[in-house]
Amino acid sequence: MPPELAPAAPHSPVAHQFNDAGQQREAATLGMWVFLATEVLFFGAMFLGYTVYRVSYPEAWVEASRHTLVWIGGINTGVLLISSFIMVLGVHAMELGNPRTARRCLIYTAALGVLFLIFKGFEYRTEIMEGLLPGAHFQIEGVRRPHEEMFFYLYFTLTGVHALHVLIGVVMLGIFVIRLRAQGSNPPNATAVDLLGLYWHFVDIVWVFLFPLIYLVGRHV
Amino acid sequence: MVTLMLMALLVITVAVSFVDLGPFNTVFAMLVSAAKAVLILVFFMHLGKASPLTRLFAGVGFFWLGILITLAMSDYLTRH
Amino acid sequence: MTSTQSHYLSDHSVRSWLLTTDHKRIGLLYMVSITLFFLIGGSAATFMRIELLHPQGTLLTSTTYNKLFTIHGVVMVWFFLIPSIPTVLGNFLVPMMIGARDVAFPRLNLASWYLFIAGGICALWAIVSGGIDTGWTFYTPYSSTYANGHVLAMAAGIFIAGFSSIATGLNFIVTIHKMRVPGLTWFRLPLFIWSLYATSIILVLATPVLAITLVLMSLERVLGIGIFDPALGGDPLLFQHLFWFYSHPAVYIMILPGMGVISEIIACFSRKRIFGYKFVAYASMAIAVIGFLVWGHHMFVSSQSVYAGMIFSILSFLVSVPSAIKVFNWTATLYRGSIWLRTPLLYALGFLGLFTIGGLTGLFLAALAVDVHLTDTYFVIAHFHYIMVGGMVMAYLGGLHYWWPKITGRMYSEGLARFSALLIFAGFNLTFFPQFLLGYLGMPRRYHVYAPEFQMLNVLSTAGASILALGYILPLIYLLWSLRYGAPAGDNPWSATGLEWKTPSPPPTSNFESMPVVTEEAYAYGSSDTTEESPTSATYAT
Numbered sequence: 001m002p003p004e005l006a007p008a009a010p011h012s013p014v015a016h017q018f019n020d021a022g023q024q025r026e027a028a029t030l031g032m033w034v035f036l037a038t039e040v041l042f043f044g045a046m047f048l049g050y051t052v053y054r055v056s057y058p059e060a061w062v063e064a065s066r067h068t069l070v071w072i073g074g075i076n077t078g079v080l081l082i083s084s085f086i087m088v089l090g091v092h093a094m095e096l097g098n099p100r101t102a103r104r105c106l107i108y109t110a111a112l113g114v115l116f117l118i119f120k121g122f123e124y125r126t127e128i129m130e131g132l133l134p135g136a137h138f139q140i141e142g143v144r145r146p147h148e149e150m151f152f153y154l155y156f157t158l159t160g161v162h163a164l165h166v167l168i169g170v171v172m173l174g175i176f177v178i179r180l181r182a183q184g185s186n187p188p189n190a191t192a193v194d195l196l197g198l199y200w201h202f203v204d205i206v207w208v209f210l211f212p213l214i215y216l217v218g219r220h221v
Numbered sequence: 222m223v224t225l226m227l228m229a230l231l232v233i234t235v236a237v238s239f240v241d242l243g244p245f246n247t248v249f250a251m252l253v254s255a256a257k258a259v260l261i262l263v264f265f266m267h268l269g270k271a272s273p274l275t276r277l278f279a280g281v282g283f284f285w286l287g288i289l290i291t292l293a294m295s296d297y298l299t300r301h
Numbered sequence: 302m303t304s305t306q307s308h309y310l311s312d313h314s315v316r317s318w319l320l321t322t323d324h325k326r327i328g329l330l331y332m333v334s335i336t337l338f339f340l341i342g343g344s345a346a347t348f349m350r351i352e353l354l355h356p357q358g359t360l361l362t363s364t365t366y367n368k369l370f371t372i373h374g375v376v377m378v379w380f381f382l383i384p385s386i387p388t389v390l391g392n393f394l395v396p397m398m399i400g401a402r403d404v405a406f407p408r409l410n411l412a413s414w415y416l417f418i419a420g421g422i423c424a425l426w427a428i429v430s431g432g433i434d435t436g437w438t439f440y441t442p443y444s445s446t447y448a449n450g451h452v453l454a455m456a457a458g459i460f461i462a463g464f465s466s467i468a469t470g471l472n473f474i475v476t477i478h479k480m481r482v483p484g485l486t487w488f489r490l491p492l493f494i495w496s497l498y499a500t501s502i503i504l505v506l507a508t509p510v511l512a513i514t515l516v517l518m519s520l521e522r523v524l525g526i527g528i529f530d531p532a533l534g535g536d537p538l539l540f541q542h543l544f545w546f547y548s549h550p551a552v553y554i555m556i557l558p559g560m561g562v563i564s565e566i567i568a569c570f571s572r573k574r575i576f577g578y579k580f581v582a583y584a585s586m587a588i589a590v591i592g593f594l595v596w597g598h599h600m601f602v603s604s605q606s607v608y609a610g611m612i613f614s615i616l617s618f619l620v621s622v623p624s625a626i627k628v629f630n631w632t633a634t635l636y637r638g639s640i641w642l643r644t645p646l647l648y649a650l651g652f653l654g655l656f657t658i659g660g661l662t663g664l665f666l667a668a669l670a671v672d673v674h675l676t677d678t679y680f681v682i683a684h685f686h687y688i689m690v691g692g693m694v695m696a697y698l699g700g701l702h703y704w705w706p707k708i709t710g711r712m713y714s715e716g717l718a719r720f721s722a723l724l725i726f727a728g729f730n731l732t733f734f735p736q737f738l739l740g741y742l743g744m745p746r747r748y749h750v751y752a753p754e755f756q757m758l759n760v761l762s763t764a765g766a767s768i769l770a771l772g773y774i775l776p777l778i779y780l781l782w783s784l785r786y787g788a789p790a791g792d793n794p795w796s797a798t799g800l801e802w803k804t805p806s807p808p809p810t811s812n813f814e815s816m817p818v819v820t821e822e823a824y825a826y827g828s829s830d831t832t833e834e835s836p837t838s839a840t841y842a843t
Contacts, residue, residue: 016811017396017403017480027405027479033275034471034505037282042509044286045543046517049528051290052297052539060534070235077231081257085224088265134526134533150533153526157517201265208257212250216238220246274478285506288593293542296597296609 025191032195036202043161043206050154050213053147060147062218067132067140067148068155072123073215076116080204083112091197094190102193103180109200110173113166120163127152155214162210165203172196223264230257308710308807322407323810328392329708330414335381335389336777338421341428342376345369347770349749350732350763356756358749366749367434368450374437376428379459380421382689383551386558387469387504388417390700391497393708395473397801397808398491400482400817405475413468420462427454436747438548441529441540445521452522456515463508463515466554470504473497482800484819488582491799491823492575495582496561499589503550503557507593511547514540538603545596553592555689556656557585559696560627563649566703567631568824569797570646571638575824577630584623591620601672610669617667624660628653643795644718648699651726655691659684662737677747680740683733691729698725698776705780706790710806713783717775725772731765798825 018024054061090105131139134153138144176196180187188196234253238246263269268279309325318326349369352361361369392410396403404410427433433450435443444452477498481490518540521527529540568575575581597605597613631653640646662684666672675681706712735758740746744755751759793802800817801808 015407017401017405017407019816023479027475029275030278030478031406031471031475033278034474037278037285038467038471038505038509040282040286041289041506042513044282044289045510045513045546047286048290048293048543049517049539051294052536053528053534055294055297057534074231074235078228081224081227081231084261084265135524146532147534149526150528150535153528153533157520157528161513198266201261205258205261208261209251209254212234212238212254216235216246216250219238220241282506285593289510289546292594292597292609292612293539293546295612296538296542296606299606299608 028191028195029198032198036198039165039202039206043158046154046158046161047209047213050158053150053154054217057147057150060145061151062221063140063145064148064151064155065215065217066219066221067127067130068215069123069126070215070219072119073211076119077207077211079112079116079119080207083109083116084201084204086112087197087200091190091194094193099180099187100182103177106173106177106180106193110170110177113170113173113200116166117163117170120159124156158210159214162203162206165206169196169200169203172199223260227257227260230260306805307809308805309810310807320411322403322411324392324396324404324407324410325708325808325810327410327414328389331384331388331392331417334414334417334421335384338376338380339773341425342373342381343770343773345373345376346766349373350766352749353751353759354756354763356751356753356759361749363749364434367436367747368432370747371433371436372428375424375455375459377689378437378551378555379462380417380424382555382693383466384417384469385555385693385697386562386700387473387497387500387554388413390493390562390697390704391469391473391558394704394801395476395494395497396480397804397812398494398799399477399480399485400800400813400819401476401480402811402813404472405480406472409468410472413465413472416465416468417462420458420460420465423454423458423461425458427451427458430454438544439515439518439540440544441518441521441527441537442531445518445527445529445540446525453519456519460512460515463512466504466508470501470508473501474505477501482817482819488579489819489822490582491561492564492578492581492585493558493561496557496564496585499585500554500557502586502589503554503592507547507550507554510543511551514543514547517543538600538605541600541603542596545599546593549596549599550589550592552685552688553588555693557588559652559656559693559700560585560624562696562700562703563631563652565797565799566645566649566699567634568826569703569795570641570643570649571635572641572826573634573638573824574822574826575630576633577626578823581627581630584626587623588620591616591623595620598667598672601669602676614667614669618664621660621664621667624656628657628660644713644715644722645699645703647719647722647726648695648702651722651729652692652695652699655687655695655726655729659687659692662687675740677745678740679736679744679746682746683736683740686733686736691733695725695729698722701776701780703795704801705783706794707801707804707806707808709784709787710790711783711787712790712794713787714779717779721772721775721779724768724775728765728768728770728772732762732769733765735759735761735765798823 014021014024018027086105087109090102090109093099093102093105127133131137132152134149134156138149138152140148173196176188176193178184230253234250237249237253240246242249262279266279268276271279309323318330321327321330348361349366352358352366352369358366392404427450430451433448433452433455435448435450435452439452439456477490477494517528521529526533527535529535529537531537564575564581595613595617597609598617601610601614662680666675666681666684702713702718739755739758739762742755744751790806792805794806795802800813800819803817804812
């Protein structure tokens with residue numbers, strides 16, 4: 001049966017507006033999917049900007065993309081994919097009534113999220129030192145090229161907003177890790193962990209689309 | 222399983238990007254991204270086992286983004 | 302209140318209000334808040350109309366005038382109209398109409414009110430600090446580069462309020478899907494629920510685009526460069542595409558809930574089922590969906606591609622069809638109905654006429670060639686005020702009067718209420734009909750200096766505005782008066798169908814003692830359960 005219709009794990013109190021735990025779980029799941037739809041549109045507006053200017057300035061896009069650090073981007077993609085896998089294990093553990101295993105999975109997921117952010121920070125630092133931060137000091141091979149600067153403007157805003165979402169995910173994971181501790185009085189239930197997982201996977205999906213659009217534009221040239 | 226497929230797709234997309242396919246480089250990269258997204262949605266986010274309503278909700282955001290991009294590009298692609 | 306039983310208003314402590322998760326109380330919190338903002342937006346309009354009495358613009362500087370119409374637009378759109386029916390009547394009624402004890406996420410509901418207040422405070426701060434003069438549309442590069450004023454604070458206020466909208470929409474969607482009582486299938490739902498569902502889809506899908514667009518515009522302002530900046534090869538029109546992708550659907554947020562109210566009122570006060578129920582329900586969804594496909598009609602003269610303009614023009618004609626279907630169906634409902642001319646129906650009748658005029662003039666504007674002449678003139682202003690004020694605000698007032706007995710347990714003075722409704726109708730038409738003529742004759746919008754031959758029409762418009770203002774102030778007085786001195790309403794003073802009327806007035810906190818079960822269609826007027834005639838007209842005539 002669809003997971004949101006499955007009976008909830010024990011010890012999940014039913015809020016007064018719901019008739020039973022199943023209704024509560026279904027409602028919470030649907031609510032999360034609605035929220036994720038809003039996130040698609042939130043990121044999507046920037047994707048429109050990217051599309052408009054890539055179509056308008058194709059050569060500048062090729063030139064600019066070659067200055068991105070594809071190896072870090074690629075490794076970061078792998079980091080997020082693996083973190084999603086571990087998150088799945090964590091959700092599964094909760095469903096099996098295994099909060100201690102789940103807690104460990106959430107810790108590893110969060111750690112990989114932090115690793116992503118560290119790599120991203122290193123990447124930003126390198127690019128800034130190379131003069132790729134849009135602004136008065138932007139330069140590509142000594143020249144302040146406007147359309148390449150536009151690419152990097154979109155790069156920093158897109159990956160910046162994404163990184164913010166990763167950070168929020170890491171913080172949420174941290175909160176859940178704390179609440180799942182052995183003597184914790186108010187642990188999150190399986191549904192809550194599942195929904196956090198949905199958020200985390202969504203952030204992964206955004207990156208999956210960002211990766212080729214940022215890093216792989218002109219690699220073959 | 223799924224994670225291995227995702228990693229494989231990642232390697233493929235990077236490798237292919239170094240091969241000159243002309244305009245199809247972009248198409249291929251986007252198709253690979255879409256494939257990865259579908260794998261994540263179906264397996265990691267349980268859409269494969271979810272109710273039709275949930276699947277509809279999952280698709281709606283992407284569809285609406287499609288409206289935004291398509292109709293806006295109808296301006297940019299037909300100027301002059 | 303008069304009821305000796307405890308109900309949702311019984312606890313009078315401040316804490317019980319500020320920490321409430323009861324959807325009914327949250328609806329009232331919103332009601333007070335948006336009324337405040339209505340007064341602020343209305344004051345701006347008052348100053349504008351006074352200024353427009355003279356062609357030379359003698360009282361205000363151009364910058365001040367520009368700030369006034371910006372404040373009027375921003376406040377009325379984001380802090381009054383968009384929340385209005387959804388957060389006040391919607392919050393109160395959605396759970397009750399579907400037999401639920403509350404919305405799906407009551408704490409999120411309270412959070413949405415706090416977000417609204419936080420956004421409102423930012424906006425108020427921007428106004429008090431000197432305001433902005435970009436127009437409510439924030440077009441770049443003026444907003445992102447050249448404008449002086451508190452653009453960032455205002456943008457922040459709208460951004461925060463946007464999340465309030467999203468939260469409300471999300472709550473309604475989940476509630477309507479998952480919390481209907483047994484027997485309440487989709488096609489037995491009141492049409493008010495259908496219209497709020499359609500509204501919620503727009504709230505949830507459109508608002509995020511506005512949010513990120515405001516962020517990008519603000520970034521450009523702060524950093525001095527941005528994606529709309531030609532210096533980087535950017536296109537100011539990209540801002541307009543993104544802005545209107547939200548703001549056109551937003552105008553459907555500002556009419557669909559009103560349409561839902563009208564369906565409820567017309568059914569009750571003609572004692573008939575709504576004609577073509579399914580068509581009206583489908584039409585609500587069609588308006589929500591097609592409404593996302595027409596935004597380029599705000600950009601016909603912006604240097605957008607002519608071909609895109611043609612596509613948007615055709616789609617804009619298409620979007621009028623479901624609205625027209627609704628108007629036909631409401632009219633057909635009234636035909637041979639047992640008409641009970643109470644205040645809510647007066648507002649509904651006003652809505653029918655004024656919304657139709659507003660909608661038809663939209664077709665003028667949707668025609669590309671005609672729009673070249675009419676765009677940025679007072680014709681556009683008249684068009685959208687006919688829909689937003691003649692339509693939505695009248696629907697809001699009608700709904701307030703219809704459900705006031707349920708919300709408060711009191712009846713208002715019917716005589717004063719009817720008088721106010723007529724005053725509003727007369728004042729509204731005197732204010733805005735001359736503006737159609739002004740626009741057609743060429744008077745541009747957003748100018749306080751105009752050609753002298755336009756003065757007579759402007760004077761008429763200002764005269765109308767003063768009557769309209771009086772019409773709005775009266776309900777404020779007699780509705781408040783009724784809280785203390787109004788006659789007790791009883792559970793169902795209108796003998797209306799609908800689950801909300803099967804509870805005491807005011808309702809208990811958890812709405813229903815036992816879960817209701819629904820066995821019949823909506824608007825089962827004329828069945829054995831409801832009386833044919835208006836049973837309480839003798840009691841409440843004043």
